[in-house]
Amino acid sequence: MRFLFLGDIVGKPGYTAVLQHAAPLKKELGLDAIVANAENASDGSGLTPRQFQRLCDAGVDAMTMGDHIYRRKEIMDTLQSSDRIVKPANYPSTAAGHTHCIVDTPAGKLGVVSLLGRVYMRPVDCPFDAIDRVLGEIENKVDSILVDIHAEATSDKQTLGRYLDGRVTAVLGTHTHVPTADTAVLPGGTAFQCDVGMTGPYDSIIGRDIRRVMETTRTFQPTHFYVATRDVRLCGAVIESDSDGKATSIQRFERAVDV
């Protein structure tokens, strides 16, 4: 199986880039599936049902979210009813959404799970216990498994990557929006990267207008952080797995696009 995971889709530039390029990329890269983190699609925070539907129609097979998952309340129904979007599996059981989804690809079934880290983040349930529970439910039903680890700290991500080495196909990081140079297939056959990088405007501070972020950071005066517009890139990782669900390769994917 060969799939592309795109990092945090940020605002209109990132969203438009995915709408325009998902289907052509599938052909060009010979992909069986595209999964994307869509937590920042709606003006930098959250995802609307309309955006969700258009991303599905454009060729995105499944979506993960993150700490901004409930920022747009309209998405609640979609989270409950759709089998193409997941909540962080270590959110409480009472929180809206599913702990995993399964994508039917031409090369088999791909399980998708999202987890939140716990370092410098709002307290959540244990991600290790949560993924153990989810794997118990899905490992016999899927051919490959992608885990999005949405976390601040590289150590948090590496610990989870090593914990899951040999048990899932890929552990790929999001949330920090900056791609890291540590792509590797770990010894047990799990592809890993601390952050696959956002899909959005790179002439920015993690996707936001530089001047606004600078002003607020220096003066402590709260302002709206506009999504930036320039240097839009699709960013992620392409993973290849064998029939045992082990990763055979991981390659960084990054492409500048006009939107």
Ligand SMILES: [Fe+2]
């Ligand atoms: Fe994000």
Ligand SMILES: [Fe+2]
């Ligand atoms: Fe986030």
